[in-house]
Amino acid sequence: MDTGTRIEQTLEAALAAGHRQNCPPLLAQAMRHAVFPGGARIRPRLTLAVARACEDADPAMASAAAVAIEFLHCASLVHDDLPCFDDADMRRGKPSLHKAYGEPLAVLAGDALIVLAFETLAEAPARRPQSLGTVLRVVGGAVGSRGGIVAGQAWESEPAIDCALYHQAKTGALFAGATMAGAAAAGVAHQDWRGLGEKLGEAFQVADDIRDVAATPQELGKPCGQDAAHLRPNYALAHGLGPAIAHLDALVLEAIAAIPDCPGRQDLGTLIGLTAKSFLPESLQRRAA
Amino acid sequence: MDTGTRIEQTLEAALAAGHRQNCPPLLAQAMRHAVFPGGARIRPRLTLAVARACEDADPAMASAAAVAIEFLHCASLVHDDLPCFDDADMRRGKPSLHKAYGEPLAVLAGDALIVLAFETLAEAPARRPQSLGTVLRVVGGAVGSRGGIVAGQAWESEPAIDCALYHQAKTGALFAGATMAGAAAAGVAHQDWRGLGEKLGEAFQVADDIRDVAATPQELGKPCGQDAAHLRPNYALAHGLGPAIAHLDALVLEAIAAIPDCPGRQDLGTLIGLTAKSFLPESLQRRAA
Numbered sequence: 215m216d217t218g219t220r221i222e223q224t225l226e227a228a229l230a231a232g233h234r235q236n237c238p239p240l241l242a243q244a245m246r247h248a249v250f251p252g253g254a255r256i257r258p259r260l261t262l263a264v265a266r267a268c269e270d271a272d273p274a275m276a277s278a279a280a281v282a283i284e285f286l287h288c289a290s291l292v293h294d295d296l297p298c299f300d301d302a303d304m305r306r307g308k309p310s311l312h313k314a315y316g317e318p319l320a321v322l323a324g325d326a327l328i329v330l331a332f333e334t335l336a337e338a339p340a341r342r343p344q345s346l347g348t349v350l351r352v353v354g355g356a357v358g359s360r361g362g363i364v365a366g367q368a369w370e371s372e373p374a375i376d377c378a379l380y381h382q383a384k385t386g387a388l389f390a391g392a393t394m395a396g397a398a399a400a401g402v403a404h405q406d407w408r409g410l411g412e413k414l415g416e417a418f419q420v421a422d423d424i425r426d427v428a429a430t431p432q433e434l435g436k437p438c439g440q441d442a443a444h445l446r447p448n449y450a451l452a453h454g455l456g457p458a459i460a461h462l463d464a465l466v467l468e469a470i471a472a473i474p475d476c477p478g479r480q481d482l483g484t485l486i487g488l489t490a491k492s493f494l495p496e497s498l499q500r501r502a503a
Numbered sequence: 504m505d506t507g508t509r510i511e512q513t514l515e516a517a518l519a520a521g522h523r524q525n526c527p528p529l530l531a532q533a534m535r536h537a538v539f540p541g542g543a544r545i546r547p548r549l550t551l552a553v554a555r556a557c558e559d560a561d562p563a564m565a566s567a568a569a570v571a572i573e574f575l576h577c578a579s580l581v582h583d584d585l586p587c588f589d590d591a592d593m594r595r596g597k598p599s600l601h602k603a604y605g606e607p608l609a610v611l612a613g614d615a616l617i618v619l620a621f622e623t624l625a626e627a628p629a630r631r632p633q634s635l636g637t638v639l640r641v642v643g644g645a646v647g648s649r650g651g652i653v654a655g656q657a658w659e660s661e662p663a664i665d666c667a668l669y670h671q672a673k674t675g676a677l678f679a680g681a682t683m684a685g686a687a688a689a690g691v692a693h694q695d696w697r698g699l700g701e702k703l704g705e706a707f708q709v710a711d712d713i714r715d716v717a718a719t720p721q722e723l724g725k726p727c728g729q730d731a732a733h734l735r736p737n738y739a740l741a742h743g744l745g746p747a748i749a750h751l752d753a754l755v756l757e758a759i760a761a762i763p764d765c766p767g768r769q770d771l772g773t774l775i776g777l778t779a780k781s782f783l784p785e786s787l788q789r790r791a792a
Binding site for chain 2 (some may be wrong): 241289321344357358383
């Protein structure tokens with residue numbers, strides 16, 4: 215089964231399991247709206263790619279980790295879009311969740327996806343019982359108040375922002391969680407995989423800044439120019455488009471160099487180079503080339 | 504150490520661990536505001552009482568389960584108070600979280616407490632590695648979209664509400680989670696403990712209805728008459744105060760009768776009788792007597 219199919223099927227199965235028992239119908243629909251159709255599924259692909267590069271000793275746990283990471287990513291998008299944050303009307307080319315289902319169900323669908331992420335981990339038939347605790351700590355750390363994505367979003371409420379800490383928490387933490395969870399699911403030392411994830415998160419953030427400045431709303435499925443509108447730091451705004459693209463390319467090379475020794479190191483490097491290309495829409499790649 | 508102290512110290516330790524690493528200061532303060540000072544801590548007390556009645560083979564896991572249940576309870580109060588739900592100004596005698604810290608930090612503190620609950624479970628030094636998965640599934644089920652408290656709150660967004668399913672999810676599920684998590688932490692069959700929790704949840708809901716109708720705002724630390732204002736079903740409004748109090752007493756006796764065979768059955772029954780008394784403020788008990 216190809217990776218994309220594996221991810222969509224596991225997301226589908228976890229959501230369906232979540233909705234068989236006493237789930238209010240509109241909540242179930244709202245959760246599906248948040249998860250399908252997805253974006254590029256970059257983070258769960260990364261989890262599975264790392265697990266595979268480490269010989270994927272426990273594929274069910276790797277799949278569960280990948281899907282947990284994606285549920286948490288989707289939950290963060292739903293809550294970030296709320297009127298009290300970005301007040302976004304569109305996401306992935308369709309109405310944002312609170313526009314489609316109202317604010318109460320947007321808050322609740324986000325909460326429910328956070329819980330479902332952890333339930334999905336708990337329900338994976340782990341080959342080694344110890345691995346559940348490790349994967350859980352890695353995933354929890356990537357999203358919680360200790361430098362995870364919730365902390366990242368919360369920096370926007372502080373009177374002063376440490377920009378590096380902000381991006382590291384808001385974007386880097388979940389990428390690092392994705393690589394470390396793949397390693398932890400495969401039973402190898404997950405800390406060695408933090409550097410790759412952080413570097414890729416940094417690259418993704420620069421790509422996101424470039425997209426916000428240079429892509430069209432059609433390419434993004436959401437409005438552009440949001441960083442300028444919300445006075446958020448943006449690398450491409452600060453340094454210009456050309457230097458931003460050069461910086462992105464350098465970060466991807468640094469990420470590939472940060473892959474720890476493992477049986478599938480070379481294939482993983484190739485895959486990451488290809489994945490990084492998808493960080494920018496095709497038209498922007500052509501314009502950049 | 505007495506139970507109250509054990510709960511407060513474990514909550515304190517888990518929050519402090521959550522805030523040492525890269526937590527934005529206002530988020531850390533908002534999370535504390537949501538957790539301290541607490542209410543009666545009924546649910547974590549129940550978890551510890553059940554674990555003790557089952558000989559508490561793994562006290563660290565029981566404490567972690569109790570604290571996870573309380574964090575999830577606090578998170579649900581924070582999100583339920585938001586303007587898009589109850590729009591509550593007061594909670595536990597002080598401003599609700601979004602009144603004190605703004606809506607963005609209220610959404611994020613709720614999210615962060617949900618994640619911290621699961622991290623606290625993952626970080627407990629479990630004596631048996633298998634018990635983490637069981638406790639996690641029990642706790643996740645109590646709060647998620649499959650009949651947990653998120654599902655309960657989401658029923659309010661449906662065009663038609665099944666009243667029994669609504670109360671079971673919104674209140675009963677976390678009480679059942681509290682009893683089952685205590686049993687699971689102690690390594691005994693947790694499903695046997697669902698009935699006690701559900702019955703106690705039902706009793707607590709009737710007491711909540713009575714309080715909303717008959718207590719003063721000073722006794723509750725929040726406004727009364729909210730069910731009538733929000734057109735929510737209320738047992739005491741529907742049947743009158745006297746019959747509601749008689750129904751509450753009967754439910755507590757049914758709960759005590761539902762305690763499974765276990766070494767501490769008699770002490771647990773006594774404790775539950777005493778706990779149920781605390782469901783109503785003292786002045787209301789006097790008025791009811």
